[in-house]
Amino acid sequence: MSEHSARLLLIDDDDDFASSLLTVLETSGHLVQRASDGSTGIQMAMTEPFDVVICDIRMPGIGGMEVLQKLHAAKPRLPVILMTAFTTTERAIESMKAGAFDYLLKPFDPPEMLRVLERALHMTYASARPVPLREGETGKAALIGRSRAMQEVFKQLGSYAATPVPVLILGETGTGKELVARALHLHSSRADQPFVAVNCAAIPENLIESELFGHEKGSFTHAVARRAGRFEQAQGGTLFLDEIGDIPTPVQAKLLRVLQERRVSRVGGSQELVLDVRVITATHRDLTAMIKKGEFREDLLYRLNGAVLRLPPLRERLEDITPLTRHFLAKVAGQLGIAEPAIEREALEVLKQHRWTGNVRELENVSRTLLIEARGFPISAEMVRTLLESPPVEAPARTIAELVESSLHAAQAGTLPGGALTSAMEVLEQVLYASALRLAAGNQSQVAEWLGVSRVTVREKLDRYDLLPKRAKK
Numbered sequence: 001m002s003e004h005s006a007r008l009l010l011i012d013d014d015d016d017f018a019s020s021l022l023t024v025l026e027t028s029g030h031l032v033q034r035a036s037d038g039s040t041g042i043q044m045a046m047t048e049p050f051d052v053v054i055c056d057i058r059m060p061g062i063g064g065m066e067v068l069q070k071l072h073a074a075k076p077r078l079p080v081i082l083m084t085a086f087t088t089t090e091r092a093i094e095s096m097k098a099g100a101f102d103y104l105l106k107p108f109d110p111p112e113m114l115r116v117l118e119r120a121l122h123m124t125y126a127s128a129r130p131v132p133l134r135e136g137e138t139g140k141a142a143l144i145g146r147s148r149a150m151q152e153v154f155k156q157l158g159s160y161a162a163t164p165v166p167v168l169i170l171g172e173t174g175t176g177k178e179l180v181a182r183a184l185h186l187h188s189s190r191a192d193q194p195f196v197a198v199n200c201a202a203i204p205e206n207l208i209e210s211e212l213f214g215h216e217k218g219s220f221t222h223a224v225a226r227r228a229g230r231f232e233q234a235q236g237g238t239l240f241l242d243e244i245g246d247i248p249t250p251v252q253a254k255l256l257r258v259l260q261e262r263r264v265s266r267v268g269g270s271q272e273l274v275l276d277v278r279v280i281t282a283t284h285r286d287l288t289a290m291i292k293k294g295e296f297r298e299d300l301l302y303r304l305n306g307a308v309l310r311l312p313p314l315r316e317r318l319e320d321i322t323p324l325t326r327h328f329l330a331k332v333a334g335q336l337g338i339a340e341p342a343i344e345r346e347a348l349e350v351l352k353q354h355r356w357t358g359n360v361r362e363l364e365n366v367s368r369t370l371l372i373e374a375r376g377f378p379i380s381a382e383m384v385r386t387l388l389e390s391p392p393v394e395a396p397a398r399t400i401a402e403l404v405e406s407s408l409h410a411a412q413a414g415t416l417p418g419g420a421l422t423s424a425m426e427v428l429e430q431v432l433y434a435s436a437l438r439l440a441a442g443n444q445s446q447v448a449e450w451l452g453v454s455r456v457t458v459r460e461k462l463d464r465y466d467l468l469p470k471r472a473k474k
Helices: 015-027 038-047 064-074 089-097 110-128 148-161 177-186 208-213 249-261 287-292 298-304 318-336 345-352 359-374 381-388 400-412 420-439 444-451 455-464
Strands: 007-011 031-035 052-056 080-084 102-105 167-170 195-199 238-242 263-265 272-274 278-283 307-310
Touching (some): 031 038, 038 052, 038 064, 052 110, 102 110, 148 177, 148 307, 167 177, 177 195, 208 249
Parallel strands (some): 167 278
């Protein structure tokens, strides 16, 4: 049985066969509607939200191939499974080229259909479904700020949301660039359409082209099935490309072409999809400096910055720390099902004196940790000072090149028994763990997620490098 209760459309003119397949699909927990001809099936698929369409090829009037072509052109994210009792090699090839998810020969065993359906649903839920606006993260609820700087941001946001121009959001890491992008979408005429967010910095360089534009089955070694790219997934809505400055130069060229022509083709494919997508981008990098170094295309920047929105760092909006802290305490308390603790005025003053290199994201992590450690008691200034105390580690006052050079010289002189690589890596590892722990406000689970290691590994490294505050070692 599928883990999802899906809405399926079955298009088949054979009453006996359709009745049997309906029983199989409904027994598996799915909601199934049937159309007995292609014309009715197309109309139903166009007007109702189905997860998968299962269609016979040979029917009177409009056949399955025409149904596939019309649905694929209008709803490229909707998987269509074709069935037929009359097949040829050419028919199978043409069906897959035209965009069919799979092709089954009648008669088939029910488990075979259910396996194909599971794969289609997996694609629908895992890759082709857009990222929704999560509860509590709508633009109005999540964007908090009484400061003059944030009020200016809100004014710009209102102006830009009403227009279809591309928006480039600039700001340091943790300032809330994705929340602003979501707010722009929420307040636009596309609010009821998909919002798809992509962190370009988190995608390996060899996969980013496939991630953005999709790929055809067999287009590269691990392309075991067709995949809709993020542009396709965002059709009709908004595509948010976070950390746009991290996109490799070769992919920048294709991205520019897609934005200019408003068309996209999957990797390994020739069919083009006409795009209706609003593109919002964000970065913490200086794109102008990158252009001068040849790291970013100037013509691409012109395509992206139809409007520019700059987010202030938290240190420039200190009056927002109080409402933000109270918001995060209430939010986390609700998530954990515990009472929201009071926070002393002196504690808020201590928070205002912190540097906040991680900006609002760091404040949220600190608020979470304070709430957990308070155990229902008021949060005091001393609790805040203890938490914000920097780990006792000094970063090496050398560049990586200098560190490598000195390690090699020490190894050459025989004063580095463990080897240059081990020595250099230990110094860098120590700084990396210390910086991550500081940015995560002591949240070791967050450190593990950021570094891609286990929670046990984080604890071992923090103990090894003596990075834990004394209270955490007891």
